[in-house]
Amino acid sequence: MRVLIVNTSENVGGAAVAANRLMDALNNNGIKTKMLVRDKATDNITVAQLDKSWRQRWNFLWERFVIFCHLRFKRDNLFQIDIANAGTDITRTREFREADVIHLSWVNQGMLSIGGIKKILASKKPVVWTMHDLWPASSICHYARNCHRYESRCGNCPLLPGGGSRNDLSAKVWRRKRQALGTNSILFVTCSRWLADKAKKSGLLSGQKLMSIPNPIDTHVFCREDQEKARIYAGLPADKRLILFVSQRVTDQRKGMDYFITAMNKMVEQHPEMRQNTGIAILGGQAEELAGKLPLPSYPLGYVSDEKKIASVYNSVDMFVLPSLEDNLPNTIMEAMACGVPCVGFNTGGIPEMIDHLKNGYVAEYKSVDDLAKGMHWVMCEADREALAAEALRKVNTCYSQYSVAMKYIEAYNEALALKRYKL
Structure with missing residues (x-):
């Protein structure tokens, strides 16, 4: 079996990281797998790049311009929306022709258009589509927040000025997606049960097959190491207990930066002795912005x-905190746990599927700063850290290992092949 994973980027963003790890997991378990990307960053021979041309850049710019117009020339939500009105026809590529199964991953921002997806389905090749967010099951959004319109049909979109209208951009894109899907069978895979529950309610995915399979992680890279050596390599102090906050862009409000700041202030106010022996490592873009707002010595790593x-940073710290307001199955929590680091997060999205409350970390009440502060202090100062670390490692090895996830995807590919043969 030959599988082609299609993703916009080779290594930028959580979906790209997950797609890369899945490709390695499948190749390591006997499935010949390649990736096809628009943005290639390495010389990895198993990753193919679309032909570079002005059109690739144009696809991205044209989509952003159309969205910008519908936002009445305001930048609010400019990158919260994707409409897939432009993209590349990958059915013409050699990689597509050679594949037995087409595996779509995150294909936005000018990679594939809705018309391009329709051509893929028309090719009669079996298609598996991993949902890293809600976009494949909604119209234009990646996270619906409190909106339920995608369950019937979109329109009156809260991301559009004035709340949109009955026949707004979201309604038009919904119709285009509905027409593209038609009666074609796609096997959709969600990375968390939380996202699966949402996707099952989608009016677009009615009648489609849905499975839930987590992302894999390479436990040879992300594994427990000596903390003292890790801190030397990461450039972090040896004389403090360290808390870690990670995000590709730490100022992303969805990752809960404001809640983290407020909870840290509350915890330090209640336990002032922490000022002397505790610090915060910050990994991600714009880390300096967060560092200046925290009550403890902070170490922005960019x-x-x-x-x-990255693995050395995880191994340097005593706790990882990710108070996301909405998240699927964060790679960062998985990475931290694979290094034996207890995690703290809110009870939302796929986070409580990863963190087993009071066993390998702490799941705080959603948006509760008090409970978040309580959980951070419990992990840092009250719990048996070695017991938490052992449970974190056990969870990763049981649920997220390359072998475990690869076997589940092989089952999904075989089912997609069977669905296609049944349709034919």
């Missing part, structure tokens, strides 16, 4: 792409 360096 954006890091090297996995060995």
Whole structure:
């Protein structure tokens, strides 16, 4: 079996990281797998790049311009919306022709258009589509927040000025997606049960097959190491207990920066002795902005792409906190747990599927600053850290190992092949 994973980027963003890890997991377990991307960053021979041309850039710019117009020339929500009105026809590529199964991943921002997806389905090749967010099951949004319109049909979109209208951009894109899907069978995979529950309610996905399979992680890269050596490599102090906050862009409000700041202030106010022995490491773009707002000594590390360096940062810290307001199955929690680091997060999205409350970390009440502060202090100062670490490692090895996830995807591919043969 030959599988082609299609993703916009080779290594930028959580979906790209997950797609890369899945490709490695499948190749390591006997499935010949390649990736096809628009933005290639390495010389990895298993990753193919679309032909570079002005049209690739144009697809991205044209989509942003159309969205910008519908936003009445305001930048609010400019990158919260994707309409897939422009993209590349990948059915003409050699990689597509050679594949037995087409595996769509995150294909937005000018990679594939809705018309291009329709051509893929018309090719009669079996298609598996991993949902890293809600976009494949909604109209134009990646996270619906409190909106339920996608369950019937979109329109009156809260991301559009004035709340949109009955026949707004979201309604038009919904119709185009509905027409593109037609009666074609796609096997949709969600990375968390939380997203699966949402996707099952989608009016677009009615009648489609849905499975839930987590992302894999390479436990040879993300594994427990000596903390003292890790701190030397990461450039972090040896004389403090360290808390870690990670995000590709730490100022992303969805990742809960404001809640983290408020909870940290509350915890330090209640336990002032922490000022002397505790610090905060911040990994991600714009880390300096967060560092200046925190009540403890902070160590902004900026954006890091090297996995060995990232693993050393995890191994340097005593706790990882990710108070996301909405998240699917964060790679960062999985990475921290694979390094034996207890995690704290809100009870939302796929986070409580990863963190087992009071066993390998702490799941705080959603948006409760008090409970978040309580959970952070419990992990840092009250719990048996070695017991938490052991449970975190057990969870990763049981649920997220390359072998475990690869076997589940092989089952999904075989089912997609069977669905296609049944349709034919």
